[in-house]
Amino acid sequence: MLGLCKDYVRTMLGRRLYIVIVGLVVLFASCQPDEKCRQSLDVVAGIALKGTAVDSLGEGTAFTSWDSITVQGVGNDSVLYDNKKAVSRVLVPLRIDTNVTAFTLTWHGVDDVVYIKHDNERRFVSMACGCVIYHTIESVWCKGTWIDSVKLVNSAVETVEQDNMQVYVTIGN
Amino acid sequence: MAVMLSVSIRAQEADSTAVVTVSEVVTGDSIYMEAMDTTWLRAETIETPESVPQDTIEEKGTKLSGQYARLKDGTRIYSDTVIYQGMNLKLDLANTILEAATSKGKILSFEMAWNIRLKQRFYPTLEGGYVKMETSAEGGLHTGEGGFFRVGLDINGLKKHPERLNALLVGIRVGTGLQNYDLTGVAMNSPYWNGEKKMDFMNQFRADCWGEVVAGCQVQVWEGLQMGWFVRLKILFTRKVSDDGVMPYYIPGFGYRDETNWGFNYYIGYKF
Numbered sequence: 001m002l003g004l005c006k007d008y009v010r011t012m013l014g015r016r017l018y019i020v021i022v023g024l025v026v027l028f029a030s031c032q033p034d035e036k037c038r039q040s041l042d043v044v045a046g047i048a049l050k051g052t053a054v055d056s057l058g059e060g061t062a063f064t065s066w067d068s069i070t071v072q073g074v075g076n077d078s079v080l081y082d083n084k085k086a087v088s089r090v091l092v093p094l095r096i097d098t099n100v101t102a103f104t105l106t107w108h109g110v111d112d113v114v115y116i117k118h119d120n121e122r123r124f125v126s127m128a129c130g131c132v133i134y135h136t137i138e139s140v141w142c143k144g145t146w147i148d149s150v151k152l153v154n155s156a157v158e159t160v161e162q163d164n165m166q167v168y169v170t171i172g173n
Numbered sequence: 174m175a176v177m178l179s180v181s182i183r184a185q186e187a188d189s190t191a192v193v194t195v196s197e198v199v200t201g202d203s204i205y206m207e208a209m210d211t212t213w214l215r216a217e218t219i220e221t222p223e224s225v226p227q228d229t230i231e232e233k234g235t236k237l238s239g240q241y242a243r244l245k246d247g248t249r250i251y252s253d254t255v256i257y258q259g260m261n262l263k264l265d266l267a268n269t270i271l272e273a274a275t276s277k278g279k280i281l282s283f284e285m286a287w288n289i290r291l292k293q294r295f296y297p298t299l300e301g302g303y304v305k306m307e308t309s310a311e312g313g314l315h316t317g318e319g320g321f322f323r324v325g326l327d328i329n330g331l332k333k334h335p336e337r338l339n340a341l342l343v344g345i346r347v348g349t350g351l352q353n354y355d356l357t358g359v360a361m362n363s364p365y366w367n368g369e370k371k372m373d374f375m376n377q378f379r380a381d382c383w384g385e386v387v388a389g390c391q392v393q394v395w396e397g398l399q400m401g402w403f404v405r406l407k408i409l410f411t412r413k414v415s416d417d418g419v420m421p422y423y424i425p426g427f428g429y430r431d432e433t434n435w436g437f438n439y440y441i442g443y444k445f
Contacts, residue, residue, distance in 0.1 A: 041362045078365060096363045096370075124414060126430075127310040127422035130360030131372070 037129035040159050044091035045137065047103075047114065048163040054172045064088050066107060074102035074113065091161060096120050096133040105147070105167075112145040114167065118157065134158050140165050236336060238293065259338075260289040261391065261399055263442030265302070271437065272304075280306040280423070286440060288327065293334070296327040296342060296391075304352075304425035313359045313371075313422075319352025321426025323385065338393040338444060346385035348407070350425040353378050359419065374419045381411045381424045389438075397444040405436035 052060040065088040071081040073092070080103075081090055094116060095101045101116045118135040125132055135157035140150045148168045157164055232243040239254035265284035272280040284302030291297070301322040308315050327344030356374040363370060389403030407427055414420045421430060428434045 043362075073365065076366065080365070093363065093365045095366045096361060097367065124359070124419040126420075127313050127315055127356070127359070130313065130362055131419075132362050 039129060041129060041132050043132055043134060043157060043159055044093050045157045045164040046089050046091055046162050047165045047167060048089045050166045051169040070106040072104050074104055089163060094118055094135050094157060107146060110146050112147045113143040114150055115141050137164060256291055258290040259444050261442050261444050262287050263440035265438045265440055267437050267439030276308060279308050294329050298325050298327055306423050308423055314357045315354060315422035317352045317354025319350060319425040321348060321350035323348035340391045342391060343388045346387060348383050348426050350381045350427055352425050354421050356419050379421055383407050383409045383427050399442045399444055401440050403438045407434040407436060
C-alpha cells in the first residue's frame with residue numbers, strides 16, 4: 001500500500017512532498033504539549049507614592065519615591081519589601097480567600113496600614129499554569145499615621161503591573 | 174456502419190469535446206489518450222451499448238462510473254454518468270497507536286471514518302470516535318472520557334479514472350468533541366498568602382468545536398481493501414470558558430488543548 005501511495009505522490013506531486021509528509025509524521029509522534037507554565041501568573045496591585053515636602057516658607061516640593069520602605073501583609077510573617085531603597089511603587093498581592101487585604105508600610109520606623117477592599121475572580125489559565133485570581137478593588141483607606149490619604153486610581157488588578165492606588169504624604173522641614 | 178458518439182477526450186491538451194464515429198475510435202490513433210498507462214476514452218454519453226456495432230465489441234456491461242464497452246482492439250469506453258460510486262468504511266490505526274505510545278498508555282482513543290464517492294471527485298465524509306484519558310501537567314491531573322465527530326468534504330486531486338479507486342484528497346472538516354472530565358490538583362497561584370494551594374474541579378462537562386484542513390490519500394490495495402492516511406491542521410474555535418469554569422487539558426478528536434493542533438491518521442478500510 002505504501003508503494004502504491006508513493007507512486008501516486010511521486011507521479012503527481014513529486015518526491016519532495018513525500019519527504020515532507022514523512023517528516024510530519026515524525027513531528028507528530030514527537031510533538032508533546034508543553035507541561036511547563038511559561039507565562040506570568042503574578043497578580044499584584046500597585047501602590048504609588050505622591051509626596052509633598054513643605055519647606056519653612058510653606059512651599060511644597062513633590063517627591064514620588066520612598067528613600068526606604070518596608071511592606072508586610074497583615075497576618076503574614078513574610079516581608080514583601082525589606083527596607084527597600086528608592087521605591088516609587090510597591091507591588092502587593094491581594095488575598096484570594098477574603099475580600100479585605102491589609103498591608104503595613106513602615107517608613108522611617110513608623111508604621112501605617114493600608115486597607116484594600118476587593119472582590120476575587122478566578123480565571124483558569126491552563127493545566128500547566130493553573131488558575132490566577134483577578135481582583136476588582138472597591139475601596140481603599142488607611143490608618144492615617146503618616147499617610148494623609150489613599151486614592152483609588154485603577155480598580156482592576158490583573159497580571160499587568162500598574163498603579164492601582166496612590167498614597168498622599170506631606171512632610172514638613 | 175459508423176455510429177455517432179459524443180466523446181470527451183482527455184488528452185495531454187485541455188479537455189475537448191468532439192463528435193467522432195466509432196470507426197475513428199477504433200482506428201484513429203491520434204485520439205487515443207496518451208497520458209498515464211491507459212488507453213481509454215471517457216464518453217459523456219453512449220447512446221446505448223447496442224448502438225456500438227456488435228462485431229467491434231469484445232466486452233460490455235457496467236462499471237463504477239456507468240456503462241462500459243471494450244472493443245476488440247482494446248479500446249475501452251466508459252460513460253461518466255453514475256453519481257454515487259460506493260462508500261468506504263475505515264478504522265484509524267495511527268492516531269490510536271501514537272496517542273497511546275506518547276502518553277504511555279494514558280490516552281486510549283478509537284476512531285472510524287465513513288465516506289462516499291461521488292463522480293470520482295467528491296468524498297463527503299463523516300468521522301467519529303471515543304477517547305478515554307488521564308493526563309497530567311505541573312502536578313495537576315485531567316481525567317475524562319468523551320466522544321467526537323467530524324463532518325466534511327474531500328476533493329480528489331487525481332485525474333479521473335473509471336476503474337481505479339485511488340484518490341489524493343484535500344478537504345475540510347468541522348469537528349465537535351463532548352466530554353466529562355475532572356481536573357484535580359490545579360494550582361491557585363497565591364504563593365504569598367496561601368502557599369501551594371491547589372483546588373479540584375470535579376464533574377465538569379464541556380463541548381468544544383474546531384475546524385480542520387486535511388490532506389491525504391486513499392488507495393485500493395486488494396479487492397475492496399483500502400488503506401490511506403491523512404494529515405490534519407486543526408484550529409480550535411471554542412477558546413473561552415465561563416468566569417468560574419475551567420477548560421479541559423485534552424479535547425477528544427482535537428488533542429491537547431491549544432489554539433491550533435496537528436494530527437495524523439492512518440486508516441485501513443473496506444469499500445462497499
